[in-house]
Amino acid sequence: EIVLTQSPATLSVSPGESATLSCRASQSVGTHLAWYQQKPGQAPRLLISDASNRATDIPARFSGIGSGTDFNLTINTLEPEDFVFYFCQQRRNWPPTFGGGTMVETK
Amino acid sequence: QVRLQESGPGLVKPSQTLSLTCTVSGASINSENTYWSWIRQYPGKDLEWIGYIHYSGHTYYIPSLQGRLTISLDTSKNQFSLNLSFVTAADTAIYYCVREDGNSSGGDYWGQGIRVTVSS
Numbered sequence: 001e002i003v004l005t006q007s008p009a010t011l012s013v014s015p016g017e018s019a020t021l022s023c024r025a026s027q028s029v030g031t032h033l034a035w036y037q038q039k040p041g042q043a044p045r046l047l048i049s050d051a052s053n054r055a056t057d058i059p060a061r062f063s064g065i066g067s068g069t070d071f072n073l074t075i076n077t078l079e080p081e082d083f084v085f086y087f088c089q090q091r092r093n094w095p096p097t098f099g100g101g102t103m104v105e106t107k
Numbered sequence: 108q109v110r111l112q113e114s115g116p117g118l119v120k121p122s123q124t125l126s127l128t129c130t131v132s133g134a135s136i137n138s139e140n141t142y143w144s145w146i147r148q149y150p151g152k153d154l155e156w157i158g159y160i161h162y163s164g165h166t167y168y169i170p171s172l173q174g175r176l177t178i179s180l181d182t183s184k185n186q187f188s189l190n191l192s193f194v195t196a197a198d199t200a201i202y203y204c205v206r207e208d209g210n211s212s213g214g215d216y217w218g219q220g221i222r223v224t225v226s227s
Contacts, residue, residue: 031212032212033212034212034213034214036213042219043203043217043218043219043220044154044203044214044217045217046213046214046215048213049211049212049213049215050211050212050213051212053211055213055215056215085152087154089154089156089212089213089214090212091207091212091213092212094167095156095167095169095170096156097156098153098154098155098156100153101152101153
């Protein structure tokens with residue numbers, strides 16, 4: 001089973017600034033990696049699929065990059081609603097696995 | 108607009124069977140190259156993908172739930188279901204039904220989730 005490690009666990013950022021979240025895989029997942037955002041009390045929402053493809057209706061301030069074992073999610077010009085939880089997920093090997101998540105909080 | 112909606116009991120007794128149903132609207136459960144999955148989220152926020160079913164009927168379950176988990180389709184109702192037998196407190200979680208496109212990574216549509224507690 002592929003282990004995904006997200007860092008940092010908590011990221012403190014000021015509104016209007018940028019944030020970069022990391023997801024590292026225990027073995028190569030190619031570009032079979034997705035990023036999700038989860039707001040309190042809601043289901044996760046797909047942000048990025050295949051490492052760098054923005055999902056439908058996702059704002060351009062969200063971008064993903066990476067391949068193999070190292071991936072980043074960058075959020076430019078943080079809006080108030082962006083201060084929530086983010087997960088990565090790999091689908092290269094079965095079963096799909098998730099990272100432990102990064103909480104983006106207001107500095 | 109694709110929508111998924113979970114239904115089922117919120118409380119199950121230990122050793123009993125948890126049965127959940129996901130009703131899909133705005134998309135056909137018979138779609139080729141689409142996988143209908145169940146994912147659960149534990150109280151500490153950790154997510155666990157537990158299994159899927161394809162419209163062909165092919166299923167995959169995580170090894171730790173083999174023998175306890177069954178996922179099935181009801182194409183006449185455009186639904187898919189989860190049955191998890193011999194539940195314990197460790198199965199307490201929010202259960203989500205999710206649509207996954209076989210052409211890309213990631214679940215693009217999620218139900219709102221149903222909170223299930225296993226307790227006597």
